Amino acid sequence: MVPLSYYLVLSAILFACGVAGFLIKRNIITIFLSIELMLNGVNLSFVAFAAQLKSLDGHIFVFFVMVVAAAEAAVGLAIIISVFRTRETLNVDRVNLLKL
Amino acid sequence: MLPLVLFFIFAALCVGGAINLLVQKHPINSALSLIVVMGSLALIYLLLGAEFVAAVQVIVYAGAVMVLFVFVIMLLNAGVEERTEHASRVAMVLGVPGLIIGLSLAVWVVSHLAGLDRIAIGGPTVMNGSDVFGNPQAIGHLLFRNFLLPFEVTSILILIAIMGAVVLARREE
Amino acid sequence: MGIGTYILVSLVKIVIALLVLLTAVAYTTLLERKVVGHIQNRWGPSRVGPFGIWQPLADGLKFIFKEDITPPFANKPLYMLAPIIALTTALTSIAVIPIGPWIKLGSINTPLQIADVNIGLLIILGVTSVGVYGVALAGWSSNSKYSMLGGLRASAQMVSYEIALGLSLIGVLIFAGSFSLRDIVDSQAGTWLGFIPKWNLFKGQFVAFFIYIMAAYAETNRIPFDLPEAETELVAGYHTEYSSMKFAMFFMAEYANMVTVACLASILFLGGWSGPVFGPPIVQSLLPVFWFAVRVFAFMFIYIWVRGTLPRFRYDQLMAFGWKFLLPLAIANIVVTSLVVALK
Numbered sequence: 001m002v003p004l005s006y007y008l009v010l011s012a013i014l015f016a017c018g019v020a021g022f023l024i025k026r027n028i029i030t031i032f033l034s035i036e037l038m039l040n041g042v043n044l045s046f047v048a049f050a051a052q053l054k055s056l057d058g059h060i061f062v063f064f065v066m067v068v069a070a071a072e073a074a075v076g077l078a079i080i081i082s083v084f085r086t087r088e089t090l091n092v093d094r095v096n097l098l099k100l
Numbered sequence: 101m102l103p104l105v106l107f108f109i110f111a112a113l114c115v116g117g118a119i120n121l122l123v124q125k126h127p128i129n130s131a132l133s134l135i136v137v138m139g140s141l142a143l144i145y146l147l148l149g150a151e152f153v154a155a156v157q158v159i160v161y162a163g164a165v166m167v168l169f170v171f172v173i174m175l176l177n178a179g180v181e182e183r184t185e186h187a188s189r190v191a192m193v194l195g196v197p198g199l200i201i202g203l204s205l206a207v208w209v210v211s212h213l214a215g216l217d218r219i220a221i222g223g224p225t226v227m228n229g230s231d232v233f234g235n236p237q238a239i240g241h242l243l244f245r246n247f248l249l250p251f252e253v254t255s256i257l258i259l260i261a262i263m264g265a266v267v268l269a270r271r272e273e
Numbered sequence: 274m275g276i277g278t279y280i281l282v283s284l285v286k287i288v289i290a291l292l293v294l295l296t297a298v299a300y301t302t303l304l305e306r307k308v309v310g311h312i313q314n315r316w317g318p319s320r321v322g323p324f325g326i327w328q329p330l331a332d333g334l335k336f337i338f339k340e341d342i343t344p345p346f347a348n349k350p351l352y353m354l355a356p357i358i359a360l361t362t363a364l365t366s367i368a369v370i371p372i373g374p375w376i377k378l379g380s381i382n383t384p385l386q387i388a389d390v391n392i393g394l395l396i397i398l399g400v401t402s403v404g405v406y407g408v409a410l411a412g413w414s415s416n417s418k419y420s421m422l423g424g425l426r427a428s429a430q431m432v433s434y435e436i437a438l439g440l441s442l443i444g445v446l447i448f449a450g451s452f453s454l455r456d457i458v459d460s461q462a463g464t465w466l467g468f469i470p471k472w473n474l475f476k477g478q479f480v481a482f483f484i485y486i487m488a489a490y491a492e493t494n495r496i497p498f499d500l501p502e503a504e505t506e507l508v509a510g511y512h513t514e515y516s517s518m519k520f521a522m523f524f525m526a527e528y529a530n531m532v533t534v535a536c537l538a539s540i541l542f543l544g545g546w547s548g549p550v551f552g553p554p555i556v557q558s559l560l561p562v563f564w565f566a567v568r569v570f571a572f573m574f575i576y577i578w579v580r581g582t583l584p585r586f587r588y589d590q591l592m593a594f595g596w597k598f599l600l601p602l603a604i605a606n607i608v609v610t611s612l613v614v615a616l617k
Contacts, residue, residue, distance in 0.1 A: 001220035002107045002147070005211035010111050010144075012207035014137070016200040017118035024192055029127045029173055033134050036165070037118060040141055043157075051148040051221040056242050059153050059234065063243070066160050067254045071261035073165045077172045078268035084176050085271075128351070128413075135406070155395035163402025167409065167432055174413040174425065235391060236452055 007048035014041030028080055028090050032073070039069045103147055103222045110147070113140035122196065131169050138162040147222050149234045274381060286387050290367050298528040299329035305577045312581035339517035344415055347514070351414035356515065356522035359407030362400050363529035369393040370536045371455045373546050373561040385562065386455065393454040394446070397537065398439055401492065405431050407526065408511050415514035423510025426588055427494055427501035433595045434491035434498075440603035441484035444610040445473050445541045458545030472544040477613065480606045482542045484599055489534040491595060493527060496580040500588050535572035536565075543568050 014037060021034030043062045050058025080090070087095050117137035121130045138161050145154035211217060232238060243251055274282070303318065303325060310317030318325035343352065370393075373385035390396065405428050412424010449457040463471050474482055491498040502510035512523045539545065548564030550557050586594065 002104050002222050003217040004219045004221050005208060005217035006107065006111075007144075007148075007221070008211050008216065009204050009208050010114060012204045013115055013200055014118055016203040017115075017122060019203075020196040020199050021122050024122075024196060027127055029169065029176075030121075030130050033121060033127070033130050033169065036161075036169075037121060037134060037137065040138060040161075043153075044141060044144065047145050047148050047150045047153060048221065050150065052219055054233065056233070056238055059150055059239055060242055060247050062150075062153050063156065063239070064250060064254060066156060067258065070160060070165050071258050073168055074261050074265040075268070077168055078265040080172060081176070081269045090176065128348075132351075151390075151392050152395070155392050155399055158399035159395065159402050163399060163405070164432065167402075167405050167428065170406070170409055171425070171428070174409065174421070236395075237450075 004048060004052050008045060011041045011044040011048070014038075014044065017041075026091050026093055028083070028092050028095075031092065032076055032080070036069060036073065039065060107144065107147060107222070110140045110143045113137075114144070128170070128173050131166060131173060134169075135162050135166050138166065149222070151234050152236045152239050153234070278381065282381060282383055283387060286383075287368075290387060291364065294364065294367050294529060294532060295525070297532050298525050299333065301528045301531065301573060302332065302524075303328050304573065305580070308574065308577045309581040312578070333521070336517055336521040341517045341519070342514075344417060344514045347416045348414040351410050353519070355407050355411035355414060356519045356526070357407075358410065359404060359526040360522045360529070362404035362407065363526035363533070365400050366397050366533040367529075367536075369396050369454060370533070370540065371458065371545070372536075372565050373558070376558040384455065389453065389455055391451065391453045391456075394442060394452045394457070397533070398435070401438075401530075402435060404526075404530070405435075407523075411515070411523070412511035415511075417514050419513045420511050423501045423513065427511055430494070430498065430501060430588075430591060430595070431492055433592060434488045434599070437484055437595060437599035437603050438488035438492060440600070440607060441481045441488060442541065443603075443607050444478050444481040447607075447610050447614050448473060448476055448478075454540055458540055458547075461544040462547055470544055470547060472542065472547075474542045477610070478542060478606075480602065481610075482538075484603050484606065485538060485542070487599060488595075489538065490576070490579070491591070493530045493534060495527075495531070495576060497583045497585050498591055500585055500591060503585060531573065531576055532569065535569045535576070538572055539565060539568035 018034045018036075018038030018041060021037065022031055025031050025034065043065055046058040046062045046065070050056060050062075083095060084090060086100065089095070114137050117133040117140065120133040121137070124130045124133065138157060142154040142157040142162070145151075145157060306328070307317030307325065318328040321327045321331050343349065368387040369390060371384060371386035371389070375382060375384050408431065409424055409428040412420045412422075412427070415421075415424075445457060446452065449460040451457065451460075457473075461470070461472050465471060469475060490496075494502055502512070512520055515523060546561035546565040548561065548567075550560050552560070
């Protein structure tokens with residue numbers, strides 16, 4: 001039997017790794033991956049509390065978070081593709097002018 | 101005892117994958133480490149009795165969303181190496197582990213003060229009660245009665261996302 | 274039974290299942306070559322032993338002795354990882370597939386299934402979803418134009434037809450009420466009027482069966498959906514640059530996927546292992562396995578028959594078929610099935 005706080009600490013570690021990746025990485029796709037890592041950390045918190053409170057509302061919330069993450073990934077990747085077509089680069093430091 | 105050992109193994113996989121995502125230079129390696137993180141999270145969900153959520157995590161997240169990421173990385177074939185310009189090396193080496201350790205220490209202290217480390221979850225009560233908790237029938241009951249409106253709204257959200265992705269990624273003729 | 278006995282019994286089952294599956298894969302290659310040969314009015318392999326029985330053995334030895342070439346500038350770790358992912362996911366699905374009812378060996382009462390989880394069908398769908406990575410990574414890491422195009426096309430095709438595959442199974446789930454494969458087979462036991470078996474196919478799921486077969490053919494990259502690996506189109510698609518054992522792993526993965534699809538179709542639509550049972554108790558417990566094997570063999574024969582008969586789809590026709598025809602048809606099937614069940 002695992003104490004609840006262990007799950008919360010693991011969730012915090014994943015979330016912090018996601019935030020760190022979001023802040024320090026320069027490749028737009030890696031930034032996106034860090035966002036997904038943050039969402040996964042939060043999902044773990046939801047499921048852990050659902051197990052503690054014996055309520056399935058946490059699972060439903062995780063379901064909706066996954067759906068929204070999938071929709072966001074689709075649209076975000078489409079934006080990345082169209083940015084890449086015009087700017088020819090995936091480095092966010094170079095996409096810093098409104099007009100080329 | 102066994103759930104504790106399993107939790108530590110899967111948690112080590114998760115944290116290893118997350119650190120690897122930060123350390124790798126090529127986005128394809130980062131994407132593969134994220135898939136490892138999602139897989140071990142699915143195993144942790146199984147430890148917590150969330151079997152439907154674990155299956156959906158593998159099917160939707162690791163099997164569809166990450167395939168999309170891998171496709172885009174393969175298609176664009178750019179970003180072989182990335183350098184962070186104007187960044188202080190010292191700040192990164194100290195700051196990133198500092199952030200991770202700081203946040204987890206904060207969560208540990210708060211959960212200790214709230215008494216959450218005396219509550220044990222998982223284990224036999226969850227694993228033997230899989231006919232009433234976490235199985236697809238129970239989730240279906242909840243999803244289509246109490247949460248019917250959010251369910252329908254997310255279906256409209258997915259429709260909008262599909263239309264947006266198709267329009268945005270189209271080549272200008 | 275105790276935890277030690279359980280682990281021991283499970284290990285024995287895993288070893289038997291893997292041996293049977295790999296032998297089935299090897300002899301499916303022989304069956305394919307013989308059947309396609311006869312369709313084309315020639316003998317298949319017939320030299321290496323009576324009726325070519327030892328041909329798979331000869332092929333295996335040939336694969337082992339071939340030179341293992343790695344293309345230059347290929348991404349080595351991913352290049353080696355891709356066939357491992359493909360073969361592992363192809364072999365993992367056998368863990369939740371039941372081939373018979375519970376049997377009693379001495380004091381051990383065990384199901385003829387490695388793991389009877391109550392989300393068995395979802396696990397098979399999940400493992401199939403992860404199998405896409407083997408194809409995509411193989412195409413990209415080979416650093417070759419044919420492989421890249423073939424890999425992208427094959428993985429896009431697999432992802433598109435996964436949707437129709439999953440949706441076509443919902444009609445079956447509505448009738449069975451559970452994701453566990455054993456429960457789905459048990460819900461098809463018995464007969465109407467004494468001789469029409471209560472299979473899901475006869476309960477009105479013909480459309481779902483048709484969709485499932487089409488989607489399964491596309492998932493396993495078989496004719497008529499095998500453009501990504503057709504020789505006249507893209508040399509060999511995503512496994513162009515692979516040689517010897519790694520190519521053999523892709524090959525085995527494809528045939529193992531075919532066997533899994535055949536097993537699933539017989540469990541979900543054709544009643545699993547139901548059939549007349551007679552004789553002494555030891556025969557009675559093994560006869561259902563025989564009936565299951567008959568169904569799987571029939572499916573493999575149909576697979577190979579279609580391969581020898583039909584031409585292949587062009588890629589845009591293939592994708593249009595999956596998205597614009599199979600997907601709405603599967604959704605319509607779900608709507609009609611749930612209306613029928615709700616109004617009963």
